Amino acid sequence: MKILVCIKQVPDMESKFKVNAAGTWYSGQDLAWRLNEYDEFAVEQAVRLREQDPGSELVVVAIGPERVKETLKKALAMGCDRAVHIVDEASFEKDPHQIAALLAATAKGESFDAIFTGMQSQDRGSAQVGVLLAELLGIEAVTTIVSFACEGRTVRAARELEGGLKAQVEVDLPALFTCQLGLNTPRYPTLPNIMKAKKKELTVLPAASLSTEGPLAVTAGVAYPQKKGGALILEGEIGEMAGQLVAILKEKTTVLR
Amino acid sequence: MKALLVGEVRQGRLQGASYEAASFARSLGAEVVQFLVGNPAALPQLAGPLYLADAGRYGEYNPSVHKALLLEVVQREAPDLIVFSHSSYGWDLAPRVAAALGAAQVSEVVGTAEGGYVVPVCNAKLRRTVRPQSAITVVTLQPGAFAAAEPDGTPAVTELTTEATGRIVLSGYAEAEKGDVDLSKAEVIVSAGRGIGKPENLTIIEALAKALHGEYGASRPVVDSGWAPHPRQVGSTGQTVAPKLYVACGISGAIQHLAGMKKSEFVVAINTDRDAPIGEVADVLVVADLKQFVPALVEKLK
Numbered sequence: 001m002k003i004l005v006c007i008k009q010v011p012d013m014e015s016k017f018k019v020n021a022a023g024t025w026y027s028g029q030d031l032a033w034r035l036n037e038y039d040e041f042a043v044e045q046a047v048r049l050r051e052q053d054p055g056s057e058l059v060v061v062a063i064g065p066e067r068v069k070e071t072l073k074k075a076l077a078m079g080c081d082r083a084v085h086i087v088d089e090a091s092f093e094k095d096p097h098q099i100a101a102l103l104a105a106t107a108k109g110e111s112f113d114a115i116f117t118g119m120q121s122q123d124r125g126s127a128q129v130g131v132l133l134a135e136l137l138g139i140e141a142v143t144t145i146v147s148f149a150c151e152g153r154t155v156r157a158a159r160e161l162e163g164g165l166k167a168q169v170e171v172d173l174p175a176l177f178t179c180q181l182g183l184n185t186p187r188y189p190t191l192p193n194i195m196k197a198k199k200k201e202l203t204v205l206p207a208a209s210l211s212t213e214g215p216l217a218v219t220a221g222v223a224y225p226q227k228k229g230g231a232l233i234l235e236g237e238i239g240e241m242a243g244q245l246v247a248i249l250k251e252k253t254t255v256l257r
Numbered sequence: 258m259k260a261l262l263v264g265e266v267r268q269g270r271l272q273g274a275s276y277e278a279a280s281f282a283r284s285l286g287a288e289v290v291q292f293l294v295g296n297p298a299a300l301p302q303l304a305g306p307l308y309l310a311d312a313g314r315y316g317e318y319n320p321s322v323h324k325a326l327l328l329e330v331v332q333r334e335a336p337d338l339i340v341f342s343h344s345s346y347g348w349d350l351a352p353r354v355a356a357a358l359g360a361a362q363v364s365e366v367v368g369t370a371e372g373g374y375v376v377p378v379c380n381a382k383l384r385r386t387v388r389p390q391s392a393i394t395v396v397t398l399q400p401g402a403f404a405a406a407e408p409d410g411t412p413a414v415t416e417l418t419t420e421a422t423g424r425i426v427l428s429g430y431a432e433a434e435k436g437d438v439d440l441s442k443a444e445v446i447v448s449a450g451r452g453i454g455k456p457e458n459l460t461i462i463e464a465l466a467k468a469l470h471g472e473y474g475a476s477r478p479v480v481d482s483g484w485a486p487h488p489r490q491v492g493s494t495g496q497t498v499a500p501k502l503y504v505a506c507g508i509s510g511a512i513q514h515l516a517g518m519k520k521s522e523f524v525v526a527i528n529t530d531r532d533a534p535i536g537e538v539a540d541v542l543v544v545a546d547l548k549q550f551v552p553a554l555v556e557k558l559k
């Protein structure tokens with residue numbers, strides 16, 4: 001079986017974000033970068049499927065500048081066989097349609113049986129790229145999966161719906177799956193596997209060699225949300241604040257009476 | 258401008274997407290056409306033309322077939338805008354339709370500005386304004402961002418059929434596990450977020466819930482980590498709650514969480530980050546480490 005997992009490197013979401021000089025995205029300065037959380041589940045599921053069928057090959061792909069290699073190495077250390085780095089200094093300016101076009105150009109001709117992505121990225125959050133990629137490749141996509149089992153060529157998966165409801169679905173491969181948080185328990189790369197990952201193949205492809213698709217949408221601006229400023233903010237010494245809060249709860253709510 | 262609104266039916270019941278989409282379309286002054294894969298017994302009570310395909314025949318989830326049905330309506334009506342909810346149905350179907358039409362898609366729209374659509378990014382810490390460049394635009398609306406339109410009549414139904422087939426089979430639904438707690442009935446809920454750091458710290462949260470004669474809840478990451486059971490999860494994929502007092506401990510305030518608790522009467526947030534989005538719905542924000550503050554609060558409540 002041939003398996004592809006598409007991942008993205010994102011900033012730690014606990015970061016203090018600053019708007020870049022052009023006012024079109026966050027500034028890349030002073031940020032800690034990591035594997036998009038949804039993609040951790042995608043990598044784990046891809047590795048499990050690969051382990052299920054020992055003759056398989058698992059490829060991981062990511063788009064972005066040089067620093068993206070670190071995230072690809074993490075995926076290799078988790079168990080991917082080889083990596084493809086689509087080098088693009090301006091990937092943050094691309095819309096989902098352009099990102100999907102780059103991935104499709106990379107995947108075309110490889111006849112992947114199963115493709116995994118996160119259901120969305122933590123920074124952009126469009127939840128589009130996985131489905132767009134499947135459409136470009138002409139295969140089915142099952143989104144937001146929280147369980148996955150493959151027998152032969154048939155996959156049974158559960159999609160997470162609203163209010164705790166799940167939909168049980170079946171699809172034959174080839175197909176693409178977008179992974180929701182909690183799908184599995186992503187493994188930590190072990191030290192021997194981190195060492196092994198350094199020797200694995202990492203192919204570098206310039207983005208312009210794959211696709212020169214223009215955008216369907218452009219960013220007009222990025223800004224901080226307007227604070228409604230409704231909250232009373234307590235800061236200072238712990239015991240004092242606890243006393244203040246108890247007084248507020250007595251005055252404003254009925255739960256302490 | 259003409260807007261095509263995509264409704265949703267789940268387990269035979271109409272979801273709220275149609276009414277929110279209608280109010281959004283009206284705010285743009287758009288002429289409205291509706292689309293629904295559903296049944297005649299559960300139609301949105303909104304006047305105007307509605308294209309209806311039979312969910313009994315085509316399935317409630319069968320994306321390739323729903324796409325073909327929707328594209329048929331696009332051909333007949335030539336809308337400028339196609340409006341979905343940013344839901345498990347909407348974010349699944351919308352990109353398929355956008356891809357087929359070469360249309361820009363803007364996801365999780367919360368408003369309009371500067372000739373574009375406003376969407377939250379980076380866990381709602383920033384807002385991005387997006388301008389589509391394509392002839393047709395596809396949008397998904399953040400649930401709750403636009404007030405639901407009032408019912409105003411019965412739609413004029415045109416039935417739709419297709420020969421299209423899909424390869425995904427919906428074999429059934431699984432309800433969420435029912436626990437021994439019903440958070441929707443609790444008057445006080447103290448919820449734990451990622452900020453608790455490790456599962457042992459859940460006892461701090463439970464102690465405060467007990468001191469306030471309430472129940473403890475949890476955000477999604479805490480439940481996903483296996484630190485709390487699913488019936489305790491507050492948010493769009495868990496419980497929707499409206500207690501008299503909601504205390505959010507170490508919860509940053511992702512939109513999925515806010516959707517489940519923003520109707521609470523009084524909200525206290527305890528967070529080390531003064532700028533955490535939870536501050537937007539809180540009445541009181543205590544800037545502190547919950548591991549120190551919550552035990553101090555429990556002590557004062559004794």
